[in-house]
Amino acid sequence: xxxxxxxxxxxxxxxxxEVKTQGSSAILVRRDTKEQMLMAAEDYARTKxxxxxxxxxxxxxxxx
Numbered sequence: 001x002x003x004x005x006x007x008x009x010x011x012x013x014x015x016x017x018e019v020k021t022q023g024s025s026a027i028l029v030r031r032d033t034k035e036q037m038l039m040a041a042e043d044y045a046r047t048k049x050x051x052x053x054x055x056x057x058x059x060x061x062x063x064x
Contacts, residue, residue: 016029016055022049
């Protein structure tokens, strides 16, 4: 067992949605394009709570 990391994890560039089931913590799901993100959000929304987070570029959320 090693020492825990001291800096936060970095997110890769891409489009993110947050997927959550009731009573559990949220998971971020990344897709390369906006169309793929919207398709994934539609698929996950059938059984889970989905929040669209947006685009991450160079460690910053891009306003769209």
